[in-house]
Amino acid sequence: MNSISSDQASTRGESTLLPVPDLADGPEVSTDENGRPVLVGTECTECGVSMAGRRQICSSCGAVTVRPAGLSPDGHLYAFTIVHTGPNGPHVYGYVDLPGGARVFGTVRALGDDLRCDQAVTLQLDGDHWFFRPM
Amino acid sequence: MGEAFIVSAAMTTFGKHRDSSYAGLGVPPLVEALRSAGISRQEVGAVYCGNAYGGMLTGQRICKVIGLGGIPVVNVDNACSGGATAISEAFHAVREGRHDVVVVIGVEKLTQFGGGTLPLPPEDREVRAGIVMPAVYAMRAQRYLLETGATLHDLALVSVKSRQHGSLNPFAQMRTVTSAEEVLASRPIAEPLRLMMCCPTSDGAAVVVIVSEAVRRRISTPAVRIRASVLHSGTVAEGYRNMIAPEITRDSAREAYEMAGVGPDDMDVIELHDAFSIAELVYYEVLGIAEAGYGFELIRKGATTFGGDVVVNPSGGLLAKGHPVGASGVAQAVELFWQLTGTAGRRQVEDARLGLTHVTGGGIAGLDHGSCAVHVFEAA
Numbered sequence: 224m225n226s227i228s229s230d231q232a233s234t235r236g237e238s239t240l241l242p243v244p245d246l247a248d249g250p251e252v253s254t255d256e257n258g259r260p261v262l263v264g265t266e267c268t269e270c271g272v273s274m275a276g277r278r279q280i281c282s283s284c285g286a287v288t289v290r291p292a293g294l295s296p297d298g299h300l301y302a303f304t305i306v307h308t309g310p311n312g313p314h315v316y317g318y319v320d321l322p323g324g325a326r327v328f329g330t331v332r333a334l335g336d337d338l339r340c341d342q343a344v345t346l347q348l349d350g351d352h353w354f355f356r357p358m
Numbered sequence: 359m360g361e362a363f364i365v366s367a368a369m370t371t372f373g374k375h376r377d378s379s380y381a382g383l384g385v386p387p388l389v390e391a392l393r394s395a396g397i398s399r400q401e402v403g404a405v406y407c408g409n410a411y412g413g414m415l416t417g418q419r420i421c422k423v424i425g426l427g428g429i430p431v432v433n434v435d436n437a438c439s440g441g442a443t444a445i446s447e448a449f450h451a452v453r454e455g456r457h458d459v460v461v462v463i464g465v466e467k468l469t470q471f472g473g474g475t476l477p478l479p480p481e482d483r484e485v486r487a488g489i490v491m492p493a494v495y496a497m498r499a500q501r502y503l504l505e506t507g508a509t510l511h512d513l514a515l516v517s518v519k520s521r522q523h524g525s526l527n528p529f530a531q532m533r534t535v536t537s538a539e540e541v542l543a544s545r546p547i548a549e550p551l552r553l554m555m556c557c558p559t560s561d562g563a564a565v566v567v568i569v570s571e572a573v574r575r576r577i578s579t580p581a582v583r584i585r586a587s588v589l590h591s592g593t594v595a596e597g598y599r600n601m602i603a604p605e606i607t608r609d610s611a612r613e614a615y616e617m618a619g620v621g622p623d624d625m626d627v628i629e630l631h632d633a634f635s636i637a638e639l640v641y642y643e644v645l646g647i648a649e650a651g652y653g654f655e656l657i658r659k660g661a662t663t664f665g666g667d668v669v670v671n672p673s674g675g676l677l678a679k680g681h682p683v684g685a686s687g688v689a690q691a692v693e694l695f696w697q698l699t700g701t702a703g704r705r706q707v708e709d710a711r712l713g714l715t716h717v718t719g720g721g722i723a724g725l726d727h728g729s730c731a732v733h734v735f736e737a738a
Contacts, residue, residue, distance in 0.1 A: 273597075282594050304496035304500065304548045305549040306496075318497060328487050330488065340501065
């Protein structure tokens with residue numbers, strides 16, 4: 224009883240096909256072998272592209288031969304903005320481009336005004352909350 | 359493959375209509391559009407109803423009020439491109455000979471959510487991380503200001519133009535003119551975007567009636583020929599995307615121009631997706647009326663207002679007319695119907711013969727935009 228796999232039995236009338244339980248994926252961060260926080264990701268063994276989150280299929284080449292792989296904790300801040308519409312006051316968000324090909328949207332923390340586009344940033348953990356800050 | 363014509367168009371004023379349901383919004387323009395084309399309920403072959411937040415059977419809830427039932431009714435969501443997607447489906451249905459008369463409704467009631475930003479699908483990874491549409495466009499603006507010679511003042515000039523046009527449009531939600539200073543002084547929403555650089559929360563409905571050549575011939579009032587209809591989803595990109603050169607609009611527009619056998623410089627009037635003022639500058643470029651990186655020069659020169667090279671958003675656009683999500687794509691067609699039939703009144707674009715409409719629908723991870731629909735219309 225598979226969801227998506229390469230030895231698909233779903234076309235036979237007596238087998239079953241389960242959906243991906245993606246709402247029970249668990250935490251979005253884990254730690255690498257050096258104990259550094261990394262975002263949970265998936266790497267395609269066919270084309271090498273990284274994607275954020277747990278995946279079963281490579282959205283670039285379509286391969287199902289993908290494996291869990293933490294995303295690089297370091298990247299570059301493509302763009303950011305201070306959002307004033309949330310319930311808890313101004314909050315900085317941005318897009319971070321990571322080596323391996325993933326672009327991640329998340330909270331960015333900086334002291335004062337020292338954020339700028341294309342800045343090198345790194346992933347940090349604060350309890351359960353992950354965010355990027357300038358290196 | 360036959361042709362398809364818009365023979366009538368109607369819309370409600372856009373604004374905050376808290377006392378109207380989706381049916382309350384949709385019925386008046388439905389009745390008016392059928393009446394002004396001289397088309398009876400019995401002649402309607404199908405209805406396509408664009409809406410994002412209407413819930414189950416929105417089209418039917420509107421049509422049943424006038425006793426219109428039995429026929430195929432298709433409810434269409436493509437976020438902010440839903441209304442234009444409904445037009446595209448109607449266009450194909452008529453051209454293929456499936457129906458002679460198709461009604462397209464675009465409708466939305468955003469005040470059902472109170473105020474604030476559009477609710478986005480909570481299953482989406484970026485939505486869980488806090489993304490909202492103003493943040494997307496704010497980052498687009500930030501990159502545009504970084505990579506081109508544009509300034510924040512240019513973003514304000516777009517809002518000034520939209521309000522100027524809106525003041526001429528009795529259907530617009532925001533009809534008071536403004537100044538760049540006032541726009542820049544309005545409160546920050548997602549920096550660098552200020553409140554007046556963002557479209558308001560709106561309710562409204564718009565309807566067009568699309569017919570075959572045979573039906574058009576028996577209707578004596580002016581009509582509009584649909585010369586092109588293009589629909590695309592965003593290209594999936596897990597990583598880098600150039601936020602100031604969205605390929606979905608560039609590709610959709612290029613195909614629409616090809617389909618119509620025209621070019622961007624042939625357009626007399628354009629209604630484009632100015633949900634946030636940065637969008638207008640970016641879209642000047644990818645719709646081909648400005649060189650890449652130089653869209654801001656058009657707004658500075660007044661090239662896109664009355665008397666300019668091409669009038670962009672004579673209705674006031676999403677910024678001033680309002681943006682009830684599923685209605686906007688149809689409202690753009692309504693405006694172009696009025697423009698191309700010479701019935702736009704005080705905001706008539708002189709000698710308008712050819713026009714383009716453009717909407718995009720965004721809001722999920724991995725796609726710069728979820729959808730885009732581009733149409734080319736011609737006076738007929």
